[in-house]
Amino acid sequence: MSRQASRDTAQEVAVRQLLFRWGLRYRVNAKVPGMPRRTADILFLGPKVAVFLDGCFWHGCPEHATSPKANAEWWRTKLDRNVARDRETTQHLVDTGWTVLRFWEHEAAGEIARTVYARLRPDGPAPLDNP
Template sequence: MVDNVSKQERSNIMRKVRSQSDLENVVSKALWKKGIRYRKNVKSLMGKPDIVIQKYKIVIFIDSCFWHACELHGRMPKSNTEFWESKFERNKERDAEVNKHYLSKNWNILRVWEHELREDFDGTINKIVAFIEHAKK
């Protein structure tokens, strides 16, 4: 199926997509309020993790249901489906590569789905805090 906007217009739309979501910012603030100190989006680390505590080798990724092709909430755009299928498949492969990288280096890695935070924000924040506390031991 053909994209219903021009290449230039699609480029402009995609350029506006931010690398840091509002949800990541809300999670970061909630963790900060709980006394968790971290760095955000560390470019020098593989996959540019959303939350990093290097001292304890902790990386946390907040995966969007759309971009990471959540089986529950991910949706396939109606236009340019070949591109999107390939894009989502590559994103899933990259996530697996990133997981393998950190696990091979004995890092503590946690992936949190966007829908987990939307369905039970406080519970998911507590899950993240418990993960961090466990990793510090």
Template sequence: MADRFMGTLSVMQGGPIDESAAAVRVPRPPDPGRSRNMRAIRRADTKPELALRSALHRAGFRFRKDHRLDLDGVRVRPDVVFTRRRVAVFVDGCFWHVCPTHGRQPETNDWYWTPKLRRNVERDKIANEALTSAGWRVLRVWEHTPIEAAVDLVVAALEHASEAN
């Protein structure tokens, strides 16, 4: 029941509508179409991530994908990890990570989406801080970044990491 979407109770039976009661959330039966859409959302192996990994591999780079790092009590899963050079690359979706250019606030169910997207941004900050304090170089690439520019950013980070070592 916890994974079901909650609706907002808009009309109370019998008597005037109490403002505090109007915000009570009641379970809504699962919608098969919505459930199918939510299941189809990938955590890893998104199209922008696959494109970046493919381009890096063609350029001769070898890396780990979706590799879990345990850092001072914080678990982080960068999309592309260069372990020897200590470079972590995240490919962030504009909607899920609230891109300043393309991110948009959902118009429906904002009571659900606003805190969820805020938690994503906070988790990104925590991951960045944990990786940086552990000596990793963190690179975040937006999904709308052209693939050539994304590869150039990763190559520059790897060169900088090689010089530092």
């Protein structure tokens, strides 16, 4: 598990590069307000938008999640705790007035970036890039 990237994955970098190119500024791997041991992948402080790019295995993707055969009970408990922690974090942010956007690792970076951009700039022009 120590070799598993927890930040700066290829998808995160691609999404951040697009958002930056389109003029949006954000915090990277920032602490979730009110939950010091939790971080959001991308955080927009002013508009209060938190973006999470969840790995299919670690966060229980309904399409791609797998269950390891070895030590299955330990893994099931661990992965279930991850999902519960995600729900708790989302609920905390929503309760404190934040918008939470969650995406899976199998989603295209360009689509994620366009969705985030549309949420932050609903009246603005759509990005011209077509990644």
